[in-house]
Amino acid sequence: MDKRISLRIDKIVEETSSVKTFCFSSPIDALPGQFIMLSDLRTGEKPFSISSSDSNGFSVTVKALGPFSSGMFAFKTGDFLSIRGPFGKPFDLRKGSILIAGGGVGVPPLFFLARELKKAGTEVVFINGAKNSDELIFKDLINELGINQIIMTDDGSSGKKGNAAEGLLNTLNESDFDAVYVAGPEGMLKKIADIKTDTYMELLIERYMKCAVGICGQCAVDPSGIRVCVEGPVFNQNMIRKLTEFGVYKRDAAGRKKYFEKAFSK
């Protein structure tokens, strides 16, 4: 990133009542797993995974969670946003038979990944997990890729009942895969990272970020101090298992440890 740019929002897609995709018609040189820092230059600035990118432009998919992402829902087509990036280490695209598992907001970056894998002619199974059928996203887009999609909802209102982690375990037990890619809430990721498997696995994780260029130390994780914005946000399973804070705590804006309310167990 040597420049910051401001781009016009060219299209907004309402995915669910709390999830929107913002599309920009300028190409950005991004790979699956990378993120941008997005700001209205009023409310704040936050990192968002890229949910698609090609020569026509790119998009990010946003869930209304905090003040900034909720504020984004007021933006209209034609509004300009400030963009820095793309940043971070992307997924390492493997060949062969691929299993992807996403939960909630973890799904958009994995859709981008699935699309790139499919372009390369790779066989992909996509586990799409959500709380319920109302919160399920990208179902049609994934189907359009022509890949095997397994839908999981916590309440069974769509697809199979259960979460993405359970779906992944079952699928891994049934078939052999050359690589597994995962993104979603930390509780889900923790369960999956703890799975004993010989299959190559990469996970996309989240930490509070400020500079996104590896200088400020905000997203440095224990015990090694590696930076999620530069060495991540995609890590392989071995690296994740070495992160002593993963699934236990993360740091707030001041750098204090904030323990997860319920420690994630196996």
Added chain:
Amino acid sequence: MFTLDSRLKTDFLGSVLKTPLLLPAGVMGISASSLLYAVQSGAGIVTTKSLTLQPRKGHDGPVISPVEGGFINAMGLCNPGIEFGIKEISEFKIKSFVPVIASVFATEPEGFVKLTEFINDSEADFIELNLSCPNVSAEYGVPLSSSPVIVEEVVRAVTDISKIPVIAKLSPNVPDIKLLALAAEKGGASALCLINTLGPGMEIDINIGRPVLKNIFGGMSGPCVKPIAVKLVYEASSVVKIPIIGLGGIMTGADAVEMLMAGASIIGIGTGIYYRGMDIYRKVNNELNEFLMKKDFKHIDEIKRINIDG
């Protein structure tokens, strides 16, 4: 035989540094592990983020923006607070022998004294007084290091009670750095650190019609500030006897040599991390060593303030 170790190993206020490269305040430094990462990458001494009496979440984003030849940034002194901060120092000390500087920030002498009392009970090797943050003037007014009288007063108040050597971090944004350097030395500082970020500067997004940084203004860092840093280190070192930590735009071994020739004793690298990775410390160590070897110098001390005065 003179190896990388023997050429670069240096004494800094009684501590032996394996290399003269320093992780400056504000860069990484928010946790023990982020300090350790700098050490693993070849830094010889590390500095915490500036600790304040209460935790601070810092400014909202954007806190940084790229400009030609560097960045403008206004992090806003985010830090976990002194109590949590000294725990991180202890944790660092369990895992490393590398000296650590505790940077502290307050707005008046009493605040610095209170912070020093905490540091006295910590495992920090040095205390650095951040008298020069350019990015909190909306809250606190102009930095303390704008005034020689205040600099001397704060430094004296801290040195009176500090159990460890005191470093004064000065602002480049002053008419005459020599007056500030002398004031810090007179107040009892054991070393100076300069420069803090320059300016501050400002950038406006013309499509949105808003300042890019949430704080509106942000200090400049990166290669674009190096000539100013070199000039100010040169000027300060011409009037004080205490050692100087020189930083501002250092990217390469050649830059480090330049800073040493200007009069610095050791060299900080911060923004360079963006351009050359955390590994920049190892790279600059090697480049610095190579320069010394080629020019037949046995130790970095031989190039400090070389051939400038006469």
